[in-house]
Amino acid sequence: xxxxxxxxxxxxxxxxxxxxxxxxxxxxxxxxxxxxxxxxxxxxxxxxxxxxxxxxxxxxxxxxxxxxxxxxxxxxxxxxxxxxxxxxxxxxxxxxxxxxxxxxxxxxxxxxxxxxxxxxxxxxxxxxxxxxxxxxxxxxxxxxxxxxxxxxxxxxxxxxxxxxxxxxxxxxxxxxxxxxxxxxxxxxxxxxxxxxxxxxxxxxxxxxxxxxxxxxxxxxxxxxxxxxxxxxxxxxxxxxxxxxxxxxxxxxxxxxxxxxxxxxxxxxxxxxxxxxxxxxxxxxxxxxxxxxxxxxxxxxxxxxxxxxxxxxxxxxxxxxxxxxxxxxxxxxxxxxxxxxxxxxxxxxxxxxxxxxxxxxxxxxxxxxxxxxxxxxxxxxxxxxxxxxxxxxxxxxxxxxxxxxxxxxxxxxxxxxxxxxxxxxxxxxxxxxxxxxxxxxxxxxxxxxxxxxxxxxxxxxxxxxxxxxxxxxxxxxxxxxxxxxxxxxxxxxxxxxxxxxxxxxxx
Ligand SMILES: Cc1cc2nc3c(=O)[nH]c(=O)nc-3n(C[C@H](O)[C@H](O)[C@H](O)COP(=O)(O)OP(=O)(O)OC[C@H]3O[C@@H](n4cnc5c(N)ncnc54)[C@H](O)[C@@H]3O)c2cc1C
Ligand SMILES: *[C@@H]1O[C@H](CO)[C@@H](O)[C@H](O)[C@H]1NC(C)=O
Numbered sequence: 001x002x003x004x005x006x007x008x009x010x011x012x013x014x015x016x017x018x019x020x021x022x023x024x025x026x027x028x029x030x031x032x033x034x035x036x037x038x039x040x041x042x043x044x045x046x047x048x049x050x051x052x053x054x055x056x057x058x059x060x061x062x063x064x065x066x067x068x069x070x071x072x073x074x075x076x077x078x079x080x081x082x083x084x085x086x087x088x089x090x091x092x093x094x095x096x097x098x099x100x101x102x103x104x105x106x107x108x109x110x111x112x113x114x115x116x117x118x119x120x121x122x123x124x125x126x127x128x129x130x131x132x133x134x135x136x137x138x139x140x141x142x143x144x145x146x147x148x149x150x151x152x153x154x155x156x157x158x159x160x161x162x163x164x165x166x167x168x169x170x171x172x173x174x175x176x177x178x179x180x181x182x183x184x185x186x187x188x189x190x191x192x193x194x195x196x197x198x199x200x201x202x203x204x205x206x207x208x209x210x211x212x213x214x215x216x217x218x219x220x221x222x223x224x225x226x227x228x229x230x231x232x233x234x235x236x237x238x239x240x241x242x243x244x245x246x247x248x249x250x251x252x253x254x255x256x257x258x259x260x261x262x263x264x265x266x267x268x269x270x271x272x273x274x275x276x277x278x279x280x281x282x283x284x285x286x287x288x289x290x291x292x293x294x295x296x297x298x299x300x301x302x303x304x305x306x307x308x309x310x311x312x313x314x315x316x317x318x319x320x321x322x323x324x325x326x327x328x329x330x331x332x333x334x335x336x337x338x339x340x341x342x343x344x345x346x347x348x349x350x351x352x353x354x355x356x357x358x359x360x361x362x363x364x365x366x367x368x369x370x371x372x373x374x375x376x377x378x379x380x381x382x383x384x385x386x387x388x389x390x391x392x393x394x395x396x397x398x399x400x401x402x403x404x405x406x407x408x409x410x411x412x413x414x415x416x417x418x419x420x421x422x423x424x425x426x427x428x429x430x431x432x433x434x435x436x437x438x439x440x441x442x443x444x445x446x447x448x449x450x451x452x453x454x455x456x457x458x459x460x461x462x463x464x465x466x467x468x469x470x471x472x473x474x475x476x477x478x479x480x481x482x483x484x485x486x487x488x489x490x491x492x493x494x495x496x497x498x499x500x501x502x503x504x505x506x
Pocket of ligand 1: 060097098099100101102103104105109110120139159160161162165166167168169170171172173174175176177221222223225226227228334465466501502503
């Protein structure tokens with residue numbers, strides 16, 4: 001066979017000289033075509049190699065930092081992304097991935113071995129239009145930068161609670177925020193998505209022109225298109241109160257009772273929010289970490305939130321501060337984590353069962369006990385309890401609805417995130433299975449707890465931002481069939497549904 005001109009160019013451009021290089025010919029040709037369309041914006045192991053190497057390290061989980069794409073493209077405008085998608089359409093066998101912050105720890109969701117990696121590094125930043133009271137947010141960068149850029153205008157957008165988290169993936173997956181009991185999920189506040197669709201056209205998706213697509217964009221992940229700009233209705237904000245506090249296990253009973261009370265009654269004061277993290281470390285040691293937030297300089301002195309603040313901690317930092325300072329500080333403890341990471345999620349109603357908080361933590365401690373031994377001194381697991389009061393569904397519905405299908409008739413619920421971290425690749429299979437053992441156990445327990453509480457069966461969709469790739473997140477959505485049909489209609493050749501990783505309607 002006579003090699004085509006493009007394959008010669010591909011070989012020349014990539015000068016693939018290592019014996020084990022495995023990107024196939026079509027992928028190398030696609031990389032060359034993208035390089036031709038976007039000179040200076042394509043990195044390979046040989047061309048702009050240092051920057052290529054730097055981009056491969058921008059993942060939260062260290063497990064993803066050894067993934068080597070055939071090429072990495074850094075678009076700096078929607079038109080650049082459109083050019084890449086048009087090339088991908090010419091090469092139907094080539095796989096690709098889109099990465100914004102790289103915090104999704106699931107393999108293949110925002111990384112791709114030997115494929116085309118699109119990164120949003122050069123599509124970052126946020127601005128505010130006071131006349132329209134709208135914020136424009138780009139997907140690259142982190143929440144710290146977005147909140148800092150908007151703060152001088154007295155506005156924030158509903159977004160991450162730890163400032164170091166990425167923006168683009170968070171917003172397509174849904175996103176729970178400290179502001180959610182006032183404003184709904186982060187995605188509920190998006191009114192426009194500048195999106196590169198599967199056919200390479202740039203569409204301004206919005207609820208007026210296309211309400212179904214707008215609803216689908218709020219929590220379906222990456223399957224409808226690549227978002228290059230979000231238009232968001234902001235939340236007006238001044239000084240806030242908050243920070244994190246560590247507690248030893250002598251406070252367990254008080255904490256569990258206060259959290260139960262907050263989850264069931266906290267929405268009476270929607271300015272208050274908490275994340276309650278129960279950590280398990282070496283030898284089964286237990287540590288409690290609570291992030292508190294109040295949207296105002298002075299938190300209340302009575303009620304469920306005040307009761308949480310009164311529990312004595314061993315190291316406590318909540319105070320009155322700017323919102324940007326709060327988010328930045330909240331990310332500090334997590335920022336030192338440099339490990340392989342897993343997320344897994346369970347969605348649980350507040351079942352009038354205060355002992356549930358302890359039972360779930362103790363079950364995780366039992367499951368992880370053989371793993372958290374002296375051979376893995378820095379490894380840790382946690383179960384994070386994130387209250388999702390019914391009021392959030394009510395707000396979601398009033399703002400047009402999201403893919404998760406939250407509504408005002410939902411009960412108070414809790415998103416449980418089971419997080420694990422460890423150092424060695426040889427521990428991957430075992431570590432992933434530990435979180436799964438906990439969700440398998442919960443799948444059996446929750447129906448029993450519901451029956452005991454006389455609550456019957458409940459709609460319990462999984463929360464995408466915190467989920468493991470093998471969890472059927474979109475299958476758990478009540479309108480999955482509608483969104484599956486919509487996905488097929490805007491992506492008939494399956495560019496996003498079959499050629500990139502992530503959660504899919506199947
Ligand atoms: C320390 C930490 C704190 C967190 N805190 C919160 C929290 O408070 N609330 C919460 O809800 N979640 C939280 N998360 C979870 C977080 O929302 C997800 O990990 C999310 O995926 C992060 O977004 P990202 O841009 O970093 O994702 P990435 O890993 O870059 O992408 C995730 C997915 O989205 C897709 N994607 C990314 N950008 C785009 C785009 N522009 N267009 C289309 N698809 C895109 C990717 O292809 C991938 O499938 C936290 C995670 C971490 C690690
Ligand atoms: C591309 O797809 C979008 C979404 O389905 C559609 O609105 C648009 O008309 C299509 N453009 C072309 C040129 O086919």
